[in-house]
Amino acid sequence: xxxxxxxxxQRGLSIELPSLVPLQLPSRxxxxxxxxxxxxxxxxxxxxxYSQLLSPLENEKVLQMRGDELKKxxxxxxxLVRTTIARYQTNNAVDPGSLMFKKNxxxxxxxxxxxxxxxxxxxxxxxxxxxxxxGVTAHVPVGIDVEDKERKIKHDVLAFAKRxxxxxxxxxxxxxxxxxxxxxxxxxxWTLKEAYVKALxxxxxxxxFNTFTIQVKAGTRGGYNLCETSETTATPLGKTRKCxxxxxxxxLELAGSHYAAVCTEDDQASxxxxxxxxxxxxxxxxxDELITEPKxx
Amino acid sequence: xxxLSTTSLSFKAPSIQSTRISQVxxxxxxxxxxxxxxxxxxxxxxxxxxxxxxxxxVQKVSDIVKEQLALSADTALTAESKFSxxxxxxxxxxxxxxxxxxxxxxxxxxxxxQNITTIQExxxxxxxxxxxxxxxxxx
Numbered sequence: 001x002x003x004x005x006x007x008x009x010q011r012g013l014s015i016e017l018p019s020l021v022p023l024q025l026p027s028r029x030x031x032x033x034x035x036x037x038x039x040x041x042x043x044x045x046x047x048x049x050y051s052q053l054l055s056p057l058e059n060e061k062v063l064q065m066r067g068d069e070l071k072k073x074x075x076x077x078x079x080l081v082r083t084t085i086a087r088y089q090t091n092n093a094v095d096p097g098s099l100m101f102k103k104n105x106x107x108x109x110x111x112x113x114x115x116x117x118x119x120x121x122x123x124x125x126x127x128x129x130x131x132x133x134x135g136v137t138a139h140v141p142v143g144i145d146v147e148d149k150e151r152k153i154k155h156d157v158l159a160f161a162k163r164x165x166x167x168x169x170x171x172x173x174x175x176x177x178x179x180x181x182x183x184x185x186x187x188x189x190w191t192l193k194e195a196y197v198k199a200l201x202x203x204x205x206x207x208x209f210n211t212f213t214i215q216v217k218a219g220t221r222g223g224y225n226l227c228e229t230s231e232t233t234a235t236p237l238g239k240t241r242k243c244x245x246x247x248x249x250x251x252l253e254l255a256g257s258h259y260a261a262v263c264t265e266d267d268q269a270s271x272x273x274x275x276x277x278x279x280x281x282x283x284x285x286x287x288d289e290l291i292t293e294p295k296x297x
Numbered sequence: 298x299x300x301l302s303t304t305s306l307s308f309k310a311p312s313i314q315s316t317r318i319s320q321v322x323x324x325x326x327x328x329x330x331x332x333x334x335x336x337x338x339x340x341x342x343x344x345x346x347x348x349x350x351x352x353x354x355v356q357k358v359s360d361i362v363k364e365q366l367a368l369s370a371d372t373a374l375t376a377e378s379k380f381s382x383x384x385x386x387x388x389x390x391x392x393x394x395x396x397x398x399x400x401x402x403x404x405x406x407x408x409x410x411q412n413i414t415t416i417q418e419x420x421x422x423x424x425x426x427x428x429x430x431x432x433x434x435x436x
Binding site for chain 2: 066155160
């Protein structure tokens, strides 16, 4: 099926794109992560099909991007959101082109189900030049942030952290012996912190980066804690810090090239249990690939 | 809905640029931060009526943006250019703000930093902060 679709597209034939394979909603313990690698999407007729899914406003915004690569990535980002959500068909098939979106009162995008068939589905998207990812959960808010592992920070990493991160995070980074390790840990922390703010969905002013600390949960693999930071003086780690739950984190490596952090609200039904992340790479309507062993960091 | 009394507006010059007001009012995030956000100080109330920033400031901001986003020197940037349309993500925006802080010797609050979306907004914020610096701090 995949081969015939792609060859038809390559020959420029007008085709009916196959339907998206329907999926069940993620369970309360799961986050589904879907990602696209823009470099793998080259067919102009496929891109044209994608643009037909977008609303006029979305297409307008795509055109406002400066340069062909940014336009393509913006198109793929909206396509990823629409096709991903449309896969989770609870009662009837959902046409990805018919989905409507709105923003919550702080500006976080969400689906506007228009009062028909409100599945408890949450999503969040993040993109870099070379990877676009969409996280999906049921019942709980989700935030996702991706960064290229090799991303170079123009400023001195510690100076940047001192300016924006919490005292404990600065201490953690300062203690690392190697500047390259400092850089990668800085980026991992960035994605975790961004994912949290995006999951919270109240805008950046609701959770300034220096007011919270994310640290590795001792004795777990891939577990992270969210702690409040005392703004005044640095207190010994873990003593007077409030590190209650409430939010779950996962940090992954995607496609060997990117860090992806996912944050979901920890609801009582699944309290304490780690987040299970199911990762799929996709070229919508062409191929979906389940990543059988996602690399957790 | 935030209500404005004349005492809460700061007039930088006799004339008011109506486009500046409508820009600020139209932008959802700045509106929301007025109605729903927490204010640490009056400085975080971004709805201020002032003249648009000087062209030199806009130019300096453009140069920093080009450098941070690795744009070619001949990329045409205007005051209205949006960071997101140039491919800037949140990390880029924060790096741009840090570079602006260094260049202009100012300190930007994080909530303001994350709310900057265009070159004009960055330039206006810079001039606002530069003006507010006490005379003894003149660099």
